[in-house]
Amino acid sequence: xxxxxxxxxxxxxxxxxxxxxxxxxxxxxxxxxxxxxxxxxxxxxxxxxxxxxxxxxxxxxxxxxxxxxxxxxxxxxxxxxxxxxxxxxxxxxxxxxxxxxxxxxxxxxxxxxxxxxxxxxxxxxxxxxxxxxxxxxxxxxxxxxxxxxxxxxxxxxxxxxxxxxxxxxxxxxxxxxxxxxxxxxxxxxxxxxxxxxxxxxxxxxxxxxxxxxxxxxxxxxxxxxxxxxxxxxxxxxxxxxxxxxxxxxxxxxxxxxxxxxxxxxxxxxxxxxxxxxxxxxxxxxxxxxxxxxxxxxxxxxxxxxxxxxxxxxxxxxxxxxxxxxxxxxxxxxxxxxxxxxxxxxxxxxxxxxxxxxxxxxxxxxxxxxxxxxxxxxxxxxxxxxxxxxxxxxxxxxxxxxxxxxxxxxxxxxxxxxxxxxxxxxxxxxxxxxxxxxxxxxxxxxxxxxxxxxxxxxxxxxxxxxxxxxxxxxxxxxxxxxxxxxxxxxxxxxxxxxxxxxxxxxxxxxxxxxxxxxxxxxxxx
Amino acid sequence: xxxxxxxxxxxxxxxxxxxxxxxxxxxxxxxxxxxxxxxxxxxxxxxxxxxxxxxxxxxxxxxxxxxxxxxxxxxxxxxxxxxxxxxxxxxxxxxxxxxxxxxxxxxxxxxxxxxxxxxxxxxxxxxxxxxxxxxxxxxxxxxxxxxxxxxxxxxxxxxxxxxxxxxxxxxxxxxxxxxxxxxxxxxxxxxxxxxxxxxxxxxxxxxxxxxxxxxxxxxxxxxxxxxxxxxxxxxxxxxxxxxxxxxxxxxxxxxxxxxxxxxxxxxxxxxxxxxxxxxxxxxxxxxxxxxxxxxxxxxxxxxxxxxxxxxxxxxxxxxxxxxxxxxxxxxxxxxxxxxxxxxxxxxxxxxxxxxxxxxxxxxxxxxxxxxxxxxxxxxxxxxxxxxxxxxxxxxxxxxxxxxxxxxxxxxxxxxxxxxxxxxxxxxxxxxxxxxxxxxxxxxxxxxxxxxxxxxxxxxxxxxxxxxxx
Numbered sequence: 001x002x003x004x005x006x007x008x009x010x011x012x013x014x015x016x017x018x019x020x021x022x023x024x025x026x027x028x029x030x031x032x033x034x035x036x037x038x039x040x041x042x043x044x045x046x047x048x049x050x051x052x053x054x055x056x057x058x059x060x061x062x063x064x065x066x067x068x069x070x071x072x073x074x075x076x077x078x079x080x081x082x083x084x085x086x087x088x089x090x091x092x093x094x095x096x097x098x099x100x101x102x103x104x105x106x107x108x109x110x111x112x113x114x115x116x117x118x119x120x121x122x123x124x125x126x127x128x129x130x131x132x133x134x135x136x137x138x139x140x141x142x143x144x145x146x147x148x149x150x151x152x153x154x155x156x157x158x159x160x161x162x163x164x165x166x167x168x169x170x171x172x173x174x175x176x177x178x179x180x181x182x183x184x185x186x187x188x189x190x191x192x193x194x195x196x197x198x199x200x201x202x203x204x205x206x207x208x209x210x211x212x213x214x215x216x217x218x219x220x221x222x223x224x225x226x227x228x229x230x231x232x233x234x235x236x237x238x239x240x241x242x243x244x245x246x247x248x249x250x251x252x253x254x255x256x257x258x259x260x261x262x263x264x265x266x267x268x269x270x271x272x273x274x275x276x277x278x279x280x281x282x283x284x285x286x287x288x289x290x291x292x293x294x295x296x297x298x299x300x301x302x303x304x305x306x307x308x309x310x311x312x313x314x315x316x317x318x319x320x321x322x323x324x325x326x327x328x329x330x331x332x333x334x335x336x337x338x339x340x341x342x343x344x345x346x347x348x349x350x351x352x353x354x355x356x357x358x359x360x361x362x363x364x365x366x367x368x369x370x371x372x373x374x375x376x377x378x379x380x381x382x383x384x385x386x387x388x389x390x391x392x393x394x395x396x397x398x399x400x401x402x403x404x405x406x407x408x409x410x411x412x413x414x415x416x417x418x419x420x421x422x423x424x425x426x427x428x429x430x431x432x433x434x435x436x437x438x439x440x441x442x443x444x445x446x447x448x449x450x451x452x453x454x455x456x457x458x459x460x461x462x463x464x465x466x467x468x469x470x471x472x473x474x475x476x477x478x479x480x481x482x483x484x485x486x487x488x489x490x491x492x493x494x495x496x497x498x499x500x501x502x503x504x505x506x507x508x509x510x511x512x513x514x515x516x517x518x519x520x521x522x523x524x
Numbered sequence: 525x526x527x528x529x530x531x532x533x534x535x536x537x538x539x540x541x542x543x544x545x546x547x548x549x550x551x552x553x554x555x556x557x558x559x560x561x562x563x564x565x566x567x568x569x570x571x572x573x574x575x576x577x578x579x580x581x582x583x584x585x586x587x588x589x590x591x592x593x594x595x596x597x598x599x600x601x602x603x604x605x606x607x608x609x610x611x612x613x614x615x616x617x618x619x620x621x622x623x624x625x626x627x628x629x630x631x632x633x634x635x636x637x638x639x640x641x642x643x644x645x646x647x648x649x650x651x652x653x654x655x656x657x658x659x660x661x662x663x664x665x666x667x668x669x670x671x672x673x674x675x676x677x678x679x680x681x682x683x684x685x686x687x688x689x690x691x692x693x694x695x696x697x698x699x700x701x702x703x704x705x706x707x708x709x710x711x712x713x714x715x716x717x718x719x720x721x722x723x724x725x726x727x728x729x730x731x732x733x734x735x736x737x738x739x740x741x742x743x744x745x746x747x748x749x750x751x752x753x754x755x756x757x758x759x760x761x762x763x764x765x766x767x768x769x770x771x772x773x774x775x776x777x778x779x780x781x782x783x784x785x786x787x788x789x790x791x792x793x794x795x796x797x798x799x800x801x802x803x804x805x806x807x808x809x810x811x812x813x814x815x816x817x818x819x820x821x822x823x824x825x826x827x828x829x830x831x832x833x834x835x836x837x838x839x840x841x842x843x844x845x846x847x848x849x850x851x852x853x854x855x856x857x858x859x860x861x862x863x864x865x866x867x868x869x870x871x872x873x874x875x876x877x878x879x880x881x882x883x884x885x886x887x888x889x890x891x892x893x894x895x896x897x898x899x900x901x902x903x904x905x906x907x908x909x910x911x912x913x914x915x916x917x918x919x920x921x922x923x924x925x926x927x928x929x930x931x932x933x934x935x936x937x938x939x940x941x942x943x944x945x946x947x948x949x950x951x952x953x954x955x956x957x958x959x960x961x962x963x964x965x966x967x968x969x970x971x972x973x974x975x976x977x978x979x980x981x982x983x984x985x986x987x988x989x990x991x992x993x
Contacts, residue, residue: 073904073978128881150907154898154975161892164937168945176945180937187897187933191926198907198914198922 005068006056007081007145010049010091014098014134014141017042021131032126036106039130043098043137050095057088059488062496064147064210073150076206080147085493086274086344087144089486090267093351094140097263100468101133101256104359129170132162136260143268149197149207149276156232156268157190163257163265171252178245178252185245189235196228200280212280216504219283226284229276230292236269239329240299243322250318251371255362258314262321263355267347270328274340274497278332282501289333293416296333297426299326304433308440313361313371316441317354320397323430324350324405330427331412334419335501340494342411345486349404349479353396356472360390363465364445368454373441378450383460387446389469394442396476398435404479530580530587533571533595534635540564541628548621558610561624565603565631572596577991583703584642588991593840593984594638594767597847601759602631604851604963608858609752611959615864616750618664626663627756630656634764641775643692643702646768650688650732653761654681660756661749673748680731680741688728694721704776711779719783725772726787732765733821734814736794743806746814751866754810755854758817763843766821770828770836774992781831788829793924795822800932809857809870812935813850816894819932820846826909826925830916837989838908841981845893845905845974852890852967859883859954859964867950870939875948883955884943886968893971895936896929901974908985 020038025031058065064082072079083091139162142155160183168179201207204215217225235242246266250258278285303322310316324346331343363386364379365371380387392403399405409431417424450456461469479486528535541564544557551557572595579586606624613619633653640646658681662674698717699707711718731738746754773784799819806812824846827839860867867873877884893902906929913922954960974981 074982125877125881128877128885154903157898157903161897164940165888165944168941176941179945180934180941183937184930184934188927188930191930194907195910195914195919195922195926198911199919201911202915 005081006049006053007066007083008068010046010053010095011081011138011141011145013046013049014042014137017134018131021127021134024127035126035130036102039134040099040102042134043095043102046137047095047099050092053083054088054092057083057489059085060492062492067147072148076201076208077150078148078208079151080208080210081145081151082147082210083145085489085491086497087271089344089348089489090144090264090271091141093267093348094137094144094264097259097351097355098133098137100355100359100472101259102130103464103468104259104362105129105133105254105256106464125169129166132166133256133260136162136166140260140264140268144271147209149200149209149212152209153190153194153197156272157187159265159268160186163261166257166260167249167253170254170257173252174248175252178248181245182249185235185242189242190232192228193232196225200225209275209279213500217280222281222284223287226277226281226288229272229281230288233269233272233277234295237266237273237325237329238269238322239295239326240302240322243299243303246322247315247318250321250358251312251314255358255365258358258362259355262317262358263351266321266325267351270325270332270343270347273329273332274343278335278340278501279497282504285333285501286335286505289335290420292329292333293420293423296326296329297423299323299329300427300430301433304430304437307437308433310437311372311374313373313441313445314358315371316373316437317357317361317397320434320437321350321354323434324354324397326430327409327412327427330416330423331408334412334415335498335505336415336418337491337494337498338411338418339415340498341487341490342408342413342415344408344490344494345404345479345483346408346412348486349396349408349476352472352475352479353393353403353405356389356393356469356476357397359465359468359472360386360393363461363469364458367458373444375452376445376455377448377452378446379455379458380446381450382455382458385461385466389461389473390446391442392473392476394438396480398438399431402477402480404476404483406480407483527580530575530578530585533568533575534632536571537564537568537628537632537635540567541625541632544621544625544628548625554613554619554621555610557621558606558624561606561628562603564628565599565606568631569596569599572599579641581645582642583705584645585636585639586641587639590767590771590836590840590988590991591638593988594763595635597763597844598631598634598638598760601756601763601847601851602627604855605752605756605759607959607963608755608855611855611957612750612752612858612861612866615861615866616664616752617666618750618752620663623660623663623752626656626660630660630756631760634760637764637768638771640768641704641771643696643704646772647685647689647692650765650768651685653764654685654732657681657757657761660753661745663753664750667748667750669748670750673745676748677741677745684728684731684738687724687731691721691724691726691728694718694724697721704772707776708779711777713780713783715780719780722773722777722780722784723787726769726784726791729765729769729772730791733762733769733825734818735791735821735825736798736818739795739798739818742818743811743814746817747808747811747868751810751854751858751868754813755850755858758813758850758854759847762817762821763847766824766828766839766843770839770992773828774831774836778831785829785831788825789918789921792822792825792829792921795819795825796925796928796932797822800928800935803932803935804938806935807870808868809860809873809939810868812870812939813853813857816932816936817850819928820894822928823906823909823925826913826918826921829921830912830918832912832916833989833993834908834915835912836992837982837985838912840985840988841908842905844981844985845901845971848967848970849890849893849902851963852971853887853894855960855963855967856883856887856890859957859960860952861954862950862952867952870942871946872950873939874942874946874950876943876950876952878948879951880955883964886964887943888940889968889971891936891939895933897933899975901971904974904978 067082307319396403636649664670803815893900
C-alpha cells in the first residue's frame, strides 16, 4: 500500500487542469491550440495515473484498497476514498474515455469551420467547454471512488451541473427542453436518495460505506431506503418508465456529451445498484428483485421495439442503451456471481461500444450535419474504413460472439436462466430485437446505392478519427475473445459481495422476520 | 456606567448614528459618512466579539452565544447593504446621507431583537427596526414604485405589529409576566388564552420574515424599493426576526412545543411550496428573489419547527449560507447596469456569458447554490436542515421540502438558461465596480469553499445552539 494519495490525485487532477485552462489566454489561434492540448494532455495524464493504479491493484484482495480517510463534515461523515474490483474498472473506463471525448470535440470544431455559426459558437467558448468536461471527469471519478454516502451524493449530483451546461450550451435545436428534462428528472430521483442517506445517518450514526456494508439495517427500514435509492438509480440508469429523458438528452447533446452520458453517467447508477442497493439493503433487494426483473424485461423489449422505428440515429442508439442497461439490472438482481460479473462486463462493454457508436454518428454528423437515417445510404462506397469500424461496434451492440457485448449478455442470461426461466425467455428476445434494429440501421446507412447528392463527396475517416475509433474497436474484439482480465479483477469483490448477501439472507429465510431480527441483534 | 456595558455594541452604533446625523447636516460628503458608518459597524462587530456572556436590565436583554452569532450575521448584512448603497447611490437617485444612518438605526433594532428576552424589549426592537424599514422602502421619494412600496409595507407592517402586540398582551395577561424565563415557569399545556397569544405573535413574526400566508407585501416591496434597500430587506431583518422567533418560542414556550410547532410547520410547508410555484412565472429578478427568500424562510423555519439543538444549529448554518448567497446575488443585480441605467428583467441577462463569461460563471455558482445542488454551500444548508427534521421525526416536512426544492430548482435554472443558452442582448458596465466586486468575489469563494472546509461554520452553529440546550 503506497502512502501516495493516488485516488485523490486521480480525482483532482482534472480540476488542476481546469485552473490551467482558465489562465491560458484563448484569444489567439495558438491560444486555442494550447487550450486543446492542455485538456488532452491532462486527461491522458489522468489515464496514465489510473493505469498505475490498476498495476498496483491487488487482484486477490476483495476489500477496498488505496483507502484515504479524513475528517470532513460531522463525526461519521468523512472524506473516505477507496476502490475495489467493482469500482476500479469504472474508474479506468472514465479516464479512458475522456481523452477520446476531448479529441472528438476537436473534430467537430474542425469540420464545422465551414459553417461559420457553429464554429463561432464552439471556438468562442472552447475554454468553458473543456472546463465543463474536466469538472465532469472529476465528479464522475469521485462517484466511483467515494466510500462515504454523502461524498458519493455530492459527486453524483454535482455531475448534473456541468452536464446541464454541456447539453444546454453546445447541444442541438431542442437543447433547452432536453437539458431541463435531464436535470429535473435526475434531480427529482436523487433527492429521495438524499433523504434516505440522512435517515441512514441518523439510524446508524455514520455514512461510511465500509462500516455500513457490515452493518445490518433493520429490515423494515430497508424497504423504504431501497425504494428511495431505487428512485434515484432507476432514473439515472434509466429504467422504464422513467427513461424518457435519455433519448432527448442524447439526441441534443454534442457528440462528446453523448459519449460521456452513455459511457459513464449511466454506469454510475449501475454501480449504485451493486454497491448500495445490493450491499446495504440485501433483504429489500431480494424482496424487490422480481419487480426489478419485470421492469428490466419491459425496458428491454419496449426500448428495442421503439428503437426499430426510429428515424434519428442517435435516438436509436439511445433506446438501445435503455435495452442494454435493462440487461445490467437483470444481472445485478440475480444475486449470482455470473449475474454480477455479467452486469459489470456488460457495463464496461456498453461503455466502450455505445460510446463508440455515438462517436461514429458524430463522424458522419460532422460531415453533413444530419442524424436522420433516411439521409444516408451507400456509405461503404466512399467510406470503407468507416464501414469497417462501424460494423464492429454494431456487432458489439448486438452481442455477437467474439465481441465484448456477447460476454456480458451471455453471463447475464445464464444467471437469469438459473433464477427464473420465463424471465430468461423474454430477455433473450431482446437480443433478437437488438439484432433487428442494429442491422437495420447498419444496412440503411452503409449499404445500398450511393445516390444522395451530399454524400457523393463525403470523406473517409481522418487520421484523428482513426486514432479515436480503432482503439475502441480493438478493445471490443479483445474483450470478446479474452474477457479473463476483467473477470479476474471483478471476481474477488463480487464473490465477497455475494457471500455477504447470502449471509444476510440466510438469517432471514429459515425463520420468520421478528425472530431473525432478534437473532441479528444477538450476533452483535 | 457599568450598567451600560452589556449594550455597548448597540450604544456605539447609536452614538455613531446620532453623530453622523449631525455631521451630515454640515458636511456635504456622503462618502465620508458611508465610511464612518462602515467603521462603526466594524467597531460594533469587534465589541460583540469581546462581550462576555451575561444578562442585563433585569434579564430583559441577554447576551449569550446565540445572540452574539446572530448579531454578527445582522451586522454583516448591514455592512453589505451599505457597500451596495455606495456603489449605486448616484445612479439610483438616492444620494442621501440618511441612508447609512437609517441602516444603523435599523441595525440597533435588530440587535435588540437578537438579545430580547422580554416581551417589551421584543416589541421595542421590532418597532425600531420596522419603522426604519418603512422609511427605507420609500427612500426614493420621486419614484412612484418606491413610494408605493413604502406605503404598502407601512400599512401591512403596522397591522402585523398590531397583531403582535395583541398577542403579547394576551401572553402577559395569561402568565402575569413579561420576561420569557419567568413565563416559561408558569406555562402549562392546555392554556387556550396563551395559545391565542402565541398564534398572534407568530402571525406578526411571520409577516416580518415574509412566510406564507403573510408574504403578500414581499414581492411588491422588493420590486419597488431601491435595490440596496431590497438587499437589506433580504439580508438582515429576516435573520433578526427568525432569531427573535427562535428565542421567543424555545426559551418561553418549550413546554408547549407541540402547540406552536404546528403553526411553524404550516408556515414552513406553505412558504416552501408556494414560493417554488409562484417564482416560476416571474420576469423581474428582484421579484424572483422575493419569492426565493420566501422559500428560503420556509426551509429555515424547518429548523425552528424541530425545536431541538440540531434544529437551531442547522438554522444558523442555513441563515449564514442564505446571507452569503444573497449578498452575492444582490451585488450581482446591482452590477446589471449600463451607462447609469439599471436593468432588472431576467431577459436582460440573456447571453451574458458571451460578453462577461467570468461573471456569468459567478452568478451560475450562486444560482446552483440557491437551488441546493451539491457541492455548493446551499446544498449543505438544506442538508443540515433535513438532518434536523428527520432526527426529530418530521419526515413529512423533509419530504415536502425536498420536493419543493426540485420544483424550485426550475426557476433558478431558468436564469442560468437565459444567461447561457439565449442570444446575447445587453452588455453591462457595472461589473467594473470595485465595491461590488469586493462583495461578489468573497461570497462566491465562500460558497465554493464550504464543501472543502465546512468545520468553522459547523462549530459556530453548535456554539450558538449551546445557549438554549
